Amino acid sequence: MATSPYPASGALIRDELPEAVLSHLNNLLGPREELLLSATTDLRFDGSYGPAWLVATGQRLIGISPSESGRYETLGIPLAEVTRVEVRELFGSGVLKIRTKKSGASLAFFTKTLLSKFSPVPSQIERLIRQAKPVPEDAQISDSSVDGFAGRKKRCERCQQVIPHWMGVCPMCLDSRRLLFRLLGYAKPYWQMAVGSLLLLLTATFIGLTPPLLMRTLIDDVLVADTGGSLPAASLIPAEPRSSVPRSQAPAPPSGMDKPTMLAVLVLLLLLVNVSRNGLSAVRTYLLAKLGQRITFDLRKEVYRHLHHLSLSFYNERETGRIMSNVTQDVSRLQDFISDGLQEIIRDIATIVIICIILFSLNPALAAFVLMPTPLLILFTRYFGRRLHDLYHGLWRRWADIHALLADTIPGVRVVKAFAQEKREVSKFENRSWGLLSGEIRVARVRSTFTPIMTFLTSLGTLIIWWMGGNKVLGGTLSLGEFVAFTGYMWQFYGPVESLCRLNHRFQRAATSAERIFEVLDTQSDVAERPGANAMPRISGSVEFAGVTFSYEPGKPILKDLNFRVEPGEMIGLAGHSGAGKSTLINLICRFYDIQEGDILVDDRDIRDVSLKSLRAQIGVVLQDPFLFNGSVAENIAYGKPGATLDEIVAAAKAANAHDFILDFPEGYDTPVGERGLRVSGGERQRLSIARAILRNPRILILDEATASVDTETEAQIQDAIARLIEGRTTFAIAHRLSTLKNANRLLILDKGELAEIGTHDELIQRDGIYARLCRMQTEMSRLRAW
Amino acid sequence: MQQAYHLEQELTLLDPGRIRLIRDELTDLILEYRGERQTVTAHRAFPLTATGQFIVLKNVDGVEIGAIRDIATLDEESRDVLETDLERTYFAPVILQVNRLEENFHVPKWDVETDRGHRVFEVRSRRRDIRVMSEGRILLRDADGNRYEIPDYRKLDPVSRAFVETLI
Numbered sequence: 001m002a003t004s005p006y007p008a009s010g011a012l013i014r015d016e017l018p019e020a021v022l023s024h025l026n027n028l029l030g031p032r033e034e035l036l037l038s039a040t041t042d043l044r045f046d047g048s049y050g051p052a053w054l055v056a057t058g059q060r061l062i063g064i065s066p067s068e069s070g071r072y073e074t075l076g077i078p079l080a081e082v083t084r085v086e087v088r089e090l091f092g093s094g095v096l097k098i099r100t101k102k103s104g105a106s107l108a109f110f111t112k113t114l115l116s117k118f119s120p121v122p123s124q125i126e127r128l129i130r131q132a133k134p135v136p137e138d139a140q141i142s143d144s145s146v147d148g149f150a151g152r153k154k155r156c157e158r159c160q161q162v163i164p165h166w167m168g169v170c171p172m173c174l175d176s177r178r179l180l181f182r183l184l185g186y187a188k189p190y191w192q193m194a195v196g197s198l199l200l201l202l203t204a205t206f207i208g209l210t211p212p213l214l215m216r217t218l219i220d221d222v223l224v225a226d227t228g229g230s231l232p233a234a235s236l237i238p239a240e241p242r243s244s245v246p247r248s249q250a251p252a253p254p255s256g257m258d259k260p261t262m263l264a265v266l267v268l269l270l271l272l273v274n275v276s277r278n279g280l281s282a283v284r285t286y287l288l289a290k291l292g293q294r295i296t297f298d299l300r301k302e303v304y305r306h307l308h309h310l311s312l313s314f315y316n317e318r319e320t321g322r323i324m325s326n327v328t329q330d331v332s333r334l335q336d337f338i339s340d341g342l343q344e345i346i347r348d349i350a351t352i353v354i355i356c357i358i359l360f361s362l363n364p365a366l367a368a369f370v371l372m373p374t375p376l377l378i379l380f381t382r383y384f385g386r387r388l389h390d391l392y393h394g395l396w397r398r399w400a401d402i403h404a405l406l407a408d409t410i411p412g413v414r415v416v417k418a419f420a421q422e423k424r425e426v427s428k429f430e431n432r433s434w435g436l437l438s439g440e441i442r443v444a445r446v447r448s449t450f451t452p453i454m455t456f457l458t459s460l461g462t463l464i465i466w467w468m469g470g471n472k473v474l475g476g477t478l479s480l481g482e483f484v485a486f487t488g489y490m491w492q493f494y495g496p497v498e499s500l501c502r503l504n505h506r507f508q509r510a511a512t513s514a515e516r517i518f519e520v521l522d523t524q525s526d527v528a529e530r531p532g533a534n535a536m537p538r539i540s541g542s543v544e545f546a547g548v549t550f551s552y553e554p555g556k557p558i559l560k561d562l563n564f565r566v567e568p569g570e571m572i573g574l575a576g577h578s579g580a581g582k583s584t585l586i587n588l589i590c591r592f593y594d595i596q597e598g599d600i601l602v603d604d605r606d607i608r609d610v611s612l613k614s615l616r617a618q619i620g621v622v623l624q625d626p627f628l629f630n631g632s633v634a635e636n637i638a639y640g641k642p643g644a645t646l647d648e649i650v651a652a653a654k655a656a657n658a659h660d661f662i663l664d665f666p667e668g669y670d671t672p673v674g675e676r677g678l679r680v681s682g683g684e685r686q687r688l689s690i691a692r693a694i695l696r697n698p699r700i701l702i703l704d705e706a707t708a709s710v711d712t713e714t715e716a717q718i719q720d721a722i723a724r725l726i727e728g729r730t731t732f733a734i735a736h737r738l739s740t741l742k743n744a745n746r747l748l749i750l751d752k753g754e755l756a757e758i759g760t761h762d763e764l765i766q767r768d769g770i771y772a773r774l775c776r777m778q779t780e781m782s783r784l785r786a787w
Numbered sequence: 788m789q790q791a792y793h794l795e796q797e798l799t800l801l802d803p804g805r806i807r808l809i810r811d812e813l814t815d816l817i818l819e820y821r822g823e824r825q826t827v828t829a830h831r832a833f834p835l836t837a838t839g840q841f842i843v844l845k846n847v848d849g850v851e852i853g854a855i856r857d858i859a860t861l862d863e864e865s866r867d868v869l870e871t872d873l874e875r876t877y878f879a880p881v882i883l884q885v886n887r888l889e890e891n892f893h894v895p896k897w898d899v900e901t902d903r904g905h906r907v908f909e910v911r912s913r914r915r916d917i918r919v920m921s922e923g924r925i926l927l928r929d930a931d932g933n934r935y936e937i938p939d940y941r942k943l944d945p946v947s948r949a950f951v952e953t954l955i
Contacts, residue, residue, distance in 0.1 A: 634833065646840055647795060650832060650854070654797040660851070663830055663843055670835035672918070694794065 043109035063107035085122040197287035204280035212488030220481030292339025311527040330513035337510030348496035458494035535614035541568035541730035547598035573741030576750035620698030624705035626689030634669040640696040656691035683714035801853040803860035879934035885947035
């Protein structure tokens with residue numbers, strides 16, 4: 001069953017060859033030799049960058065590389081002599097190696113960029129060889145390519161840009177302008193609240209803009225009407241624009257109304273304006289804040305849920321602190337933006353638009369002049385905006401650095417103290433903190449030049465009004481009231497423009513956070529459930545590995561072609577040197593990662609065909625350093641089975657030899673274990689984690705060095721508990737102390753990712769291989785210790 | 788569904804019908820069970836979350852004799868004896884009203900009325916000594932290790948409630 005995403009049976013690579021190379025080849029090839037495979041590489045034989053080629057015909061493999069003299073260096077190997085083809089990932093490049101019976105040759109060199117392109121090449125060549133000479137299936141031709149590595153994308157599929165390792169999504173293909181719209185998508189469920197507050201906002205803004213108009217009426221019609229009567233007030237300007245806005249707010253004084261009455265009406269109107277404006281804005285501030293909180297609540301929930309759906313490899317590539325900052329800081333910054341920033345932006349834009357309309361209806365010519373500095377303002381804002389965006393990006397990274405350092409060092413404080421490295425840790429922190437400081441100072445510098453420039457630009461508008469408007473009033477084309485109204489609006493106009501500019505950095509900050517959050521949300525889990533994967537029924541517990549090959553990174557297989565079968569109820573001891581792949585094997589049974597080649601069958605079903613939840617529900621894990629959550633003892637035991645009865649909890653604790661020490665705590669099963677279970681001792685923690693596994697009643701049990709970190713007496717108790725636990729279950733136990741594995745039915749010895757030995761203790765001792773050697777060494781050691 | 792063994796077989800439950808608990812002159816707890824008579828100590832396995840269940844009886848050497856799954860299944864006399872004993876062991880007055888709550892150097896000083904009378908105590912650590920359980924239940928431990936309980940702070944009078952809410 002070929003399940004790798006790039007099946008080995010894919011089409012042969014056929015890159016275009018340049019004319020010169022083709023003609024060079026024509027001289028080499030026989031009359032009936034046909035080119036079947038051609039691949040362009042990016043490193044020459046001499047190690048310089050530049051195209052070189054690998055071609056294959058039905059008869060031979062040829063490597064071609066331009067040499068310095070302008071000619072072609074050629075290396076050819078007849079297919080018939082090839083015994084092994086492999087792509088090897090070297091320290092800084094890759095190479096295609098060919099082995100013949102007599103010697104080996106490197107036919108193509110390439111940079112790591114082309115590693116994924118060349119990884120399927122060995123199996124393609126192998127196919128050519130099989131076609132050339134039908135060989136029996138067990139021939140010695142073997143390819144060890146690491147194809148089908150889909151786990152981690154290093155480059156964007158669309159634009160070929162390198163993807164930052166902590167992102168998982170191409171930043172180039174992420175449209176920043178769409179971020180805001182996407183964010184607004186989260187407001188959809190609350191659209192009534194959103195529309196309501198928006199209407200309130202607009203109404204309040206509109207009402208807030210009427211006072212200068214009242215002021216104009218006050219001056220023109222009440223205060224200076226007598227003297228101004230001689231002035232041809234507004235006579236040149238058609239009455240129409242004047243009446244359009246102001247009259248609706250302040251009804252034209254009936255000629256019969258005397259001035260004190262008008263004054264009183266105006267004052268009352270102003271009072272009304274202020275009361276209603278502030279009342280409305282109180283309501284809308286509340287509504288918008290509520291909206292913002294709801295949206296961020298949803299977002300925070302979604303981010304956290306998504307984090308739990310991602311596979312372990314996501315966590316391997318990122319530091320804990322960084323992920324935590326995603327959930328807390330980034331989301332709270334968005335909240336700040338949505339509940340404060342966004343409404344300020346909308347209000348400011350509405351203000352600007354309304355003022356523009358009023359100004360232009362008052363006096364279009366003057367309005368045009370007054371608005372002249374605005375384009376300049378916008379230009380500057382955009383320039384500074386970009387600068388600030390970059391700076392804030394840097395700042396965010398430095399914050400994340402500090403978080404990562406804290407999350408790393410504080411839990412490891414015992415190690416720090418034990419090695420007396422406080423000074424170094426402090427200076428490490430100081431360094432990063434200093435980096436943050438210098439970043440903040442750079443931001444402060446940019447902002448401190450930004451604000452004065454902006455203020456100066458806005459003051460230009462006032463200058464213009466004084467000069468132009470003043471002249472017009474003198475010339476009688478503008479009434480005094482209109483001049484005053486203009487000045488008033490001027491101040492109200494540049495206020496929002498300026499604050500929009502100041503808001504810019506807040507917006508940038510929020511956009512950066514939004515980007516990062518959506519990046520997490522867009523990252524797909526690479527251990528995805530197949531559509532239509534159904535639940536695994538209760539299993540009997542057989543486990544089979546069929547040709548399993550796995551690597552965390554391409555070119556470095558951790559497990560190679562593993563084949564074995566474990567019967568239900570068997571206990572398998574896993575042994576081997578450190579780094580032999582024991583823990584990896586266990587990770588694969590739990591399907592924390594997906595394998596690249598072969599199949600893992602549980603009860604003869606491919607584990608990729610069943611839902612993750614139903615698979616893991618039948619697996620119990622006891623780790624070397626068990627992780628307990630902050631909660632009571634009882635809660636931790638019942639972690640894998642919420643709603644377990646008290647009977648079950650106590651029984652599980654008894655089975656794990658934990659009951660007695662639990663009762664010795666004054667609060668018994670209700671004792672809090674503290675964060676990470678640090679308030680109980682290591683051996684106690686271990687037994688609690690065994691109880692946790694027992695309560696789940698799993699069919700497959702995994703013990704990863706379960707007794708490595710406890711003293712001998714505790715180990716005996718734990719061993720006792722384990723012996724009860726493994727009864728009737730398929731068990732995989734990893735142990736360095738081989739004596740721990742004495743109960744195992746069979747032992748599985750891994751060596752450099754390969755299955756070296758499998759069999760019972762006696763069989764393996766007789767075989768006198770790795771296991772026998774390990775055993776001898778440990779007896780030797782214990783004799784030394786005893787002596 | 789085959790199972791290796793039933794977890795429940797691990798439990799050593801006592802048959803409530805055969806238990807008789809008496810208190811002797813020295814107010815020791817005496818267990819009469821299946822014709823045997825011995826001095827025991829009673830322990831709650833879940834002193835906070837299930838006070839009436841899983842009462843573990845140990846002999847004078849601290850070795851577990853067995854557990855009473857539910858105190859309600861005992862005969863009335865034994866239940867009274869056991870409950871009185873447990874209440875003394877797990878002494879935790881119920882706070883009925885909070886008169887004052889003062890904070891000095893982040894050490895809150897509680898002035899309360901409990902079901903056992905008036906009491907003033909101080910709590911050292913908010914995180915360790917104040918446990919908020921579900922349903923508004925709050926467990927307190929004062930600086931000397933004494934315990935207090937508020938069954939549901941939401942049902943306290945408004946003044947007491949406001950005091951409590953500043954600390955949780």
